[in-house]
Amino acid sequence: MSGHPTYVPKSAAARWLESRLPILGLLHSSFVVFPNPRNLNYWWTFGGILSFMLAAQIVTGVVLAMHYTPDARLAFASIEHIMRDVNYGWLFRYMHANGASMFFLALYIHMFRGLYYGSYKAPREVLWLLGVVIFLLSIATAFLGYVLPWGQMSFWGATVITSLFSAIPFVGDYVTTWLWGGYAVDSATLNRFFALHYLLPFMIAGVVVLHIWALHVPGSNNPAGIEPKSGKDTLPFHPYFTVKDGFALACFLIFYGWFVFYVPNYLGDADNYIEANPLQTPVHIVPEWYYLPFYAILRSIPSKIGGAAAMFSAVLIIAFLPWLDTSRVKSAAYRPLYRIFFWIFVACALLLGYVGSQPPEGGYVLAARLLTIYYFVHFLVILPLLGLIERPQPLPATIADSVLGPQAQVLPAKATQMPGQ
Amino acid sequence: MSHCSLFGRALGLAILLASAASTGSAFAAGASETPSGAQGPHALAIDIPARQVWSFAGPFGKYDPAQLQRGLKVYREVCSNCHSLKMVAFRDLMSPDGPNLTEAEARAIAEAYKIKDGPNDAGEMFERPGRLSDYFPWAFPNEQTARAAFGAVPPDMSLLAKARTYERGFPLFLLDPFIQYQERGVDYIYALLTGYTNDKDPNWDEYFPGHKIAMPNPLSDGAVDYADGAPKTVQQYAKDISAFLMWAAEPKLVERKRIGFRVLVYLAVFAALLYLVKRKIWARLHNGASEAHRAQPPA
Structure with missing residues (x-):
C-alpha cells in the first residue's frame, strides 16, 4: 500500500539531494500522496x-x-x-x-x-x-x-x-538494591x-x-x-x-x-x-491517574508477588490480542456482541481506575477483585469465545460503499453521507 | 452477569458517598473523605471546607495587592513566629501581580530582618540587615530547635496552599477542571484557621483530620493591626493569610491566566479556520468525482 514513488524534485537543490539520499521522496510517499x-x-x-x-x-x-x-x-x-x-x-x-x-x-x-x-x-x-x-x-x-x-x-x-522487584524469588533483594544504587531510594x-x-x-x-x-x-x-480494494476507497x-x-x-x-x-x-x-x-x-x-487501573489490579491480590504478576500481566496481555480475538471481522460496527462487551470493558477499566484512587478498604477491595477478574476474563475467555459464537452483520463490499452507499457508483455526483464524519 | 451487579455496586457506592456528606454547602456536598485522608472506621467525621470567594479564582482571577499586604502583615506578626517561608524573597514583594510593594517598602521589610552571612575576610560569620535578594529567614536556626520547642516541625509555608487539599469525591471531582476549581488548598487553610471551635481545647480543629492539631489556635480578634480599615477579625485574618499563601505558592498565577486567555483565543480562532478549510477541502468529494475517482478507470 505504500504510495508510488511519484515524487519529482522541483528545485536543483532537491534534485541534488534526492539523487544522493532519497529522503524527500520517502517523505512525499509517506505523508503527501500516501493513500488513506x-x-x-x-x-x-x-x-x-x-x-x-x-x-x-x-x-x-x-x-x-x-x-x-x-x-x-x-x-x-x-x-x-x-x-x-x-x-x-x-x-x-x-x-x-x-x-x-x-x-x-x-x-x-x-x-x-x-x-x-x-x-x-x-x-x-x-x-x-x-x-x-x-x-x-x-x-x-x-x-x-x-x-x-x-x-x-x-x-x-x-x-x-521499585520494592515490587523485591518480590522476585531468591534474587529480589539484590535486584532492588541494584535498581536503587543503594539500600533505599536516594540520590x-x-x-x-x-x-x-x-x-x-x-x-x-x-x-x-x-x-x-x-x-x-x-x-x-x-x-x-x-481493506481498500481500489483507488476509490482511499x-x-x-x-x-x-x-x-x-x-x-x-x-x-x-x-x-x-x-x-x-x-x-x-x-x-x-x-x-x-x-x-x-x-x-x-x-x-496514589499514583498518577493513568496508572490507576493497573494500581487497582496490583492491590487487589493479597500477595506481593501475585499482585506484581497480575499488574504486569494486565499490561502485557494487550500484546496477545491479535491471537486472543478469534473473530475474522475487524470492526465492532459489524460485531453486535463484541460491541456490547467492548463498552463493558471500557466501563471496567474506568471503574478499576476509580477504585485504584480510593483507599483499599471496605467495598473497594471486593470491587477491585471482581473488576480484576473481569479484566482478565475479557481477554482470556470472552474474546476467544465471541469469535466462535457471534454472527457478524454483513460487511459492505467496499469502503466507498460504506461511506457513499452502493448507489454512489451509479450517481457519483450525489453523496448521501459526508465522508469521514 | 457479573458486570451488571458490579455496575449496580458502583452506583450504590456513589450514592452512598454522596449521601454520606453532611453539609449545607451545595458545592461541598458529595465528598465523604476527610480533608487529607485520615482513614479507617475510627476516623471521626470531618466537616468539608466551604468554598470561599477569592479574587484570584476563575479565568480572569487576579491577586488583590491590599489583601496580600494584609496577609503579609499577618504572616510577619503571627505565622513567622513558628513557620518559615524560605522560597519567597523580599524582591518578590515588589511583584505588580503580587503584593505590589514599592522598592522602598520592600527594602524596609528586608532590612527589618537579620540575615546570617559570611564568612568574612577574618573567617567569621556575621549578621547584617536583609537585602532585596535575600529570602525570608526562619525564626529557628534549624529543624531540631523547632522540634524541641513544639514537638513537631511547623511546615514551611511557601507551598502550603498547593500542598494542602481535601477530597471532593465523586462526581464533583470530574466537574472541577471545567468549573476551574483550583482553590481547594486555600479553602482548606481558611477552614482550618476558622475551625478552632472548641473553647476548652485550643488544639481541637473542626477541619483537621482526627481533629487534634499540633498548632494551637493562632489567631484572635484584634491580634493584628490593619491600617487600611479592614475588619480586625479572625475571619478577615484567615482570609488574608490564605490569599497571601496562595500568592506565595503560585506567584505566577496572574501571568499564567493572562497568557492563557490569549493562547486559548488564538487556538480557538485557529481551530475554527482549520475547520472551515477542512470542510472546503472535503467538500470537493461531494462535487462530482474526486481526484481519487478521476484517477481510476470507470468500474
Whole structure:
C-alpha cells in the first residue's frame, strides 16, 4: 500500500539531494500522496496528536533539564527555582507535567480505538506489537519523570514500585538494591532515574518510526474494518488528512491549554508539593491517574508477588490480542456482541481506575477483585469465545460503499453521507 | 452477569458517598473523605471546607495587592513566629501581580530582618540587615530547635496552599477542571484557621483530620493591626493569610491566566479556520468525482 514513488524534485537543490539520499521522496510517499482509507473518522487523529505530544514533551523536557538538579537535597528546590525564577519556567513545567497526562489520554483513546475497530488483526499484528512497546516505554518514562520533582508522592511512589522487584524469588533483594544504587531510594536512584527519563523518550521516538513504517505497509485500518480494494476507497494523505489531523490537533491543544493555564495542578497530587521525607509516609500513596487501573489490579491480590504478576500481566496481555480475538471481522460496527462487551470493558477499566484512587478498604477491595477478574476474563475467555459464537452483520463490499452507499457508483455526483464524519 | 451487579455496586457506592456528606454547602456536598485522608472506621467525621470567594479564582482571577499586604502583615506578626517561608524573597514583594510593594517598602521589610552571612575576610560569620535578594529567614536556626520547642516541625509555608487539599469525591471531582476549581488548598487553610471551635481545647480543629492539631489556635480578634480599615477579625485574618499563601505558592498565577486567555483565543480562532478549510477541502468529494475517482478507470 505504500504510495508510488511519484515524487519529482522541483528545485536543483532537491534534485541534488534526492539523487544522493532519497529522503524527500520517502517523505512525499509517506505523508503527501500516501493513500488513506477515505472513511477514517476523528478517532484516527490521535496518532498524529500523539506524535505532536511526544515532540512537545521532548522540547519542554530538554528546557527543564537545563534548570533541574538531580540531587536529593536540591531537586525539590530546583523545581521551585524553575517555577519562580526561570523565564516562563512555570509554563514549561506545567506544559510538561500536564503534557504527560495529555499524552496518556491520547494514548488510551488511540488504544481503545484499536480495540473497537480490531486494528490489531492481520495484517497489522507487528504494528500493534510495536504500539505495545511504545506503551511500555511510556509507562516507564512517565514513572521515572514523576520521581524527579522529589516530592512526597515522587519518593513514596518510587519506593512502592521499585520494592515490587523485591518480590522476585531468591534474587529480589539484590535486584532492588541494584535498581536503587543503594539500600533505599536516594540520590543515586534519583540521578539514574533522571538519566533514564532523558533517554527513554528518544527510544520511544525510534519505535514510533518503526510503528509508522509498519503502518505504511498494510496502510491504516478503518471504521469499516475492510481493506481498500481500489483507488476509490482511499484519499491522499495530503491535503485530506493533514487538514483533518490539524483540526483535531488544534481542538486537542485547546483542551491541553485549558489544563496548563487554568487548572495546572488538578491532575497532580497535593502531597507532591511537600518535599520528600523518608521518615514520613503519606496517608495515601496514589499514583498518577493513568496508572490507576493497573494500581487497582496490583492491590487487589493479597500477595506481593501475585499482585506484581497480575499488574504486569494486565499490561502485557494487550500484546496477545491479535491471537486472543478469534473473530475474522475487524470492526465492532459489524460485531453486535463484541460491541456490547467492548463498552463493558471500557466501563471496567474506568471503574478499576476509580477504585485504584480510593483507599483499599471496605467495598473497594471486593470491587477491585471482581473488576480484576473481569479484566482478565475479557481477554482470556470472552474474546476467544465471541469469535466462535457471534454472527457478524454483513460487511459492505467496499469502503466507498460504506461511506457513499452502493448507489454512489451509479450517481457519483450525489453523496448521501459526508465522508469521514 | 457479573458486570451488571458490579455496575449496580458502583452506583450504590456513589450514592452512598454522596449521601454520606453532611453539609449545607451545595458545592461541598458529595465528598465523604476527610480533608487529607485520615482513614479507617475510627476516623471521626470531618466537616468539608466551604468554598470561599477569592479574587484570584476563575479565568480572569487576579491577586488583590491590599489583601496580600494584609496577609503579609499577618504572616510577619503571627505565622513567622513558628513557620518559615524560605522560597519567597523580599524582591518578590515588589511583584505588580503580587503584593505590589514599592522598592522602598520592600527594602524596609528586608532590612527589618537579620540575615546570617559570611564568612568574612577574618573567617567569621556575621549578621547584617536583609537585602532585596535575600529570602525570608526562619525564626529557628534549624529543624531540631523547632522540634524541641513544639514537638513537631511547623511546615514551611511557601507551598502550603498547593500542598494542602481535601477530597471532593465523586462526581464533583470530574466537574472541577471545567468549573476551574483550583482553590481547594486555600479553602482548606481558611477552614482550618476558622475551625478552632472548641473553647476548652485550643488544639481541637473542626477541619483537621482526627481533629487534634499540633498548632494551637493562632489567631484572635484584634491580634493584628490593619491600617487600611479592614475588619480586625479572625475571619478577615484567615482570609488574608490564605490569599497571601496562595500568592506565595503560585506567584505566577496572574501571568499564567493572562497568557492563557490569549493562547486559548488564538487556538480557538485557529481551530475554527482549520475547520472551515477542512470542510472546503472535503467538500470537493461531494462535487462530482474526486481526484481519487478521476484517477481510476470507470468500474
